[in-house]
Amino acid sequence: MATTLVIGNKNYSSWSLRPWLLLRHFGVAFDEVRLPLDTPEFHAEVGRWSPTRRVPVLRDGELTVWDSLAICEYANDRWLQGRGWPADLATRALARCAASEMHSGFAALRGQLPMNVRRQPNGYRWDADAERDIGRVQELWRGLRTRFGGQGDFLCGGFGIVDAMFAPVCVRFRGYGVRTDDTASAYMDAVFALPAMREWDAAARAETERVGADEA
Structure with a gap:
């Protein structure tokens, strides 16, 4: 099943940077969809990805995760074997x-x-x-x-x-x-x-x- 991370502009989208950086640093494979903020493209497309019409949002198969910290937590459980948090x-x-x-x-x-x-x-x-x-x-x-x-x-x-x-x-x-x-x-x-x-x-x-x- 495909894994897709939908983000905003890399220049501006602080919330998008957070899960993107975690996934990329740990070598998790994902497709990236970038929707430029405050554009007709964003408003036309974001609704089919995100229930809140905000980014970032992660689509892993049929599952949608739409909060930056929740995406990081999901990634930690799904791919990182707990390495996203300290062991102690x-x-x-x-x-x-x-x-x-x-x-x-x-x-x-x-x-x-x-x-x-x-x-x-x-x-x-x-x-x-x-x-x-x-x-x-x-x-x-x-x-x-x-x-x-x-x-x-x-x-x-x-x-x-x-x-x-x-x-x-x-x-x-x-x-x-x-x-x-x-x-x-x-x-x-x-x-x-x-x-x-x-x-x-x-x-x-x-x-x-x-x-x-x-x-x-």
């Missing part, structure tokens, strides 16, 4: 806390600093709510890296779902010129060095569509 129970619990916090929180950061891979810092500023989100992200990264840094370059050692959830934040911090501490900077370098992340980055920069709301 306590470490896994902390990784899930961080991933869930990203999935449900940081509204000011996501709203005011939309993901745009091609973006270069231009002096744009955000408000105090977004600054608090930025501080909390770095606090979270610092805590996990301090505890688990000896086990690898990522938040809980090796790359996993929690890192896929924060990959778009790395793009945001880079594009808006967010000042990061040494721990955050080193972590971002590790994320951007991933072959799968480099592949996404190159494809995003090659896209020509523009979404005005994400070009602040």
Whole structure:
């Protein structure tokens, strides 16, 4: 049965990046359908893939999974033999806390600093709510890296779902010129060095569509 991941623009779609990066990093085979956001093509096609008319959505045979974290969890069970989360129970619990916090929180950061891979810092500023989100992200990264840094370059050692959830934040911090501490900077370098992340980055920069709301 065919496996298909439907995504938005690689330049803009932060939610699409998360499961795509996880699947590609772990070598899971899938067909990719890209629907450019805010276009007639998107509105004409998305309904036949996604019950929410949003991306990403995974179609695995007759099963449809339509949430980014749920797709990652499904992939972990279906193809990764649990490798998407740390093996240690306590470490896994902390990784899930961080991933869930990203999935449900940081509204000011996501709203005011939309993901745009091609973006270069231009002096744009955000408000105090977004600054608090930025501080909390770095606090979270610092805590996990301090505890688990000896086990690898990522938040809980090796790359996993929690890192896929924060990959778009790395793009945001880079594009808006967010000042990061040494721990955050080193972590971002590790994320951007991933072959799968480099592949996404190159494809995003090659896209020509523009979404005005994400070009602040």
